Amino acid sequence: MPIDGEPVCGHTSGFTPLVEAKNLAEALRIKKCYIKDDSVNHPTLSFxxxxxxxxxxxxxxxxxxxxxxxxxxxxxxxxxxxxxxxxxxxxxxxxxxxxxxxxxxxxxxxxxxxxxxxxxxxxxxxxxxxxxxxxxxxxxxxxxxYYAEGSKTYGFEIAEQLGFRAPKNIVIPAASGSLVTKIYKGLMEFYQLGLISEFKTKFFIAQAQGCAPIVNAFKENSSIIKPVKPKTIAKSIAIGNPADGVYALEIVKKTGGYAEAVTDEEIIEGIKLLAETKGIFTETAGGVTVAVTKKLIEKGIIPREEEVVISITGNGLKTQEAV
Amino acid sequence: MRVKVRIPTPLLSLTGGKKEVIAEGATLKEVIEDLERQFPGMKERLCDEEGNLRRFINFFVNDEDVRFLEGENTPLKEGDIVSIVPAIAGGS
Incomplete structure (x- = not known):
């Protein structure tokens, strides 16, 4: 991390559970599914x-x-x-x-x-x-x-918790796009240091249809992110003019990933699916990520015989109105 | 058309420290040309080699992002306020 001395805060942040979600994998009809669960990050329940x-x-x-x-x-x-x-x-x-x-x-x-x-x-x-x-x-x-570098720890931990290897596929919610770029950077640093022997992870971006500027650019095969006016229940990722959008998009393209969006109804279904199969109550952004994962598996974009890590970045108790 | 242009910190060296300047033009593009006449070097900071608005700079006419209007061809009227706000992305 880019700090010179001892941290002044955050000593108990991070190292959240990476859990295998067997019932969810069964529901999604995929071989293996993991949840990196920052809905219980300390102290404020998000990444x-x-x-x-x-x-x-x-x-x-x-x-x-x-x-x-x-x-x-x-x-x-x-x-x-x-x-x-x-x-x-x-x-x-x-x-x-x-x-x-x-x-x-x-x-x-x-x-x-x-x-x-x-x-x-x-x-x-x-x-x-x-x-x-x-x-x-x-x-x-x-x-x-400096701030953005903190997100690398999300990637470091996934690799460590998988036994020092990178996942095959990872689905990440995108607002500014910064988290996507830093998980990539974190895993790349582990690879360059020799802590993981291979880094061929495919990066998938999840957005809400009511605010999907990065997904739109991906689908239009454009390198320009056209801003949108957000209209979605997934308020935590409702950024219409994403600062790191172009960088996130580049990572999706170069890793052979994909970018997909879901409706508000699908977001709520995603929240419920995770709760009912794994006992984790995530916020709307997590509903986006679960629902997009489902969609990508159904479309055959994430192969059923592979594993996927779903990035859960916030807690459902903060967005109860949505459900 | 005389409009007020709000200058961000990184460009203050070009305007001699003035945070707000007056420029003339019927469109954003013309205002940028006028800024270049008054403060040489300004256009290069705002536009790329092809003359398009740089993607990491947000331009607002009054309260609206020009990408929701007509971009560099956005028409201006007397007294409009043009704000130049650099977008800040996350470091490498």
Whole structure:
């Protein structure tokens, strides 16, 4: 990780379970299925605790006193929680229409929450402009290169938990696209270090049909990501103008993967399928990932005789309204 | 058409530190040409070799991303505010 000293927070984040989901594999009629379960990441129940641990540690090294973020909810929860015990002032900016649980799960920490009348892309624009005028560490704006590295740990852990090997196929939800690029980078680093002997993983991107700019570009065989106006229940991945979209798309193409989208109805079915077969309650983004996996298996794009790792990145208790 | 253009931090060196400047043009494209006349070097930072808007820079006319309007041909009216906001992606 790109920090010079000891981390100031996140000591208990990460190393979440990688579990084999036999009943789910049976339901999907595929040989083997694993869930990498960041719905139980510590302390705020999403993969964002990984990136925030790195971002705040770096912010401290740079001498920032205030941390901030543009968020669809999970990142705000994580920045808010981590800021408290690492001694920062904290401002989080979110779209005004987020799920109640996600708003509450930031406010409880006593931070400054700014609800912006607009979608995430508008919140992000505001934050980019604020970052030019205030000496704040916006974890996903001016600290972003450090922040993003935290996601590599998701890839490191999958390889380690599989017995130091890379999976055959992995399905990842995409919002900005950053997670896709960093799981790839994490596995590539393990390969370059000789910790895994082979790296031929196919990367699959999952998006909601109501916000699928990366999937659209993939299907149109375009290298330009055309922004969209999000309209989906999967609010945590509702980013219409994905900052890392082109990089994520490149990874899908060069690994022989695919990008697919599902409807809101399929998302809810995905949430229920995971809950009923594995006993894991994921948020809407997880429903997207499960539903896309199902679709890709049914289309024959992920072969039934292979294994697949499904990336579950958030907790269903935060998006109860959806179901 | 005179419009107000908001300049992001990385380009302030070209405008002598001015965060807002006035430029003229009936479209975004013309405004960029005028910015280039006033602040040489600006166009190269905003457009690629073919003259297309760089994909990692977001242009807004008032509150709308020009990609939802007519891109570089987006018409402008007197008093519009053009914002230039660099997109920030995740490092390599």
């Amino acid at each position: 964002k605790d990984r990136v925030v641990a790195v971002a705040l540690s770096k912010a401290k090294e740079f001498g920032f006193k205030t941390v901030a973020c543009a968020s669809t909810g999970n990142l705000a929860n994580s920045v808010a929680a981590h800021s408290r015990y690492s001694g920062f002032d904290c401002y989080v900016f979110v779209p005004y229409d987020l799920e109640t649980s996600k708003i509450l799960s930031s406010l409880i920490y006593g931070v400054n929450l700014v609800a912006v009348e607009g979608n995430y892309d508008e919140v992000n624009r505001l934050c980019a402009e604020i970052a030019m005028n205030f000496p704040w560490a916006f974890v996903n704006v001016n600290i972003r290169p």
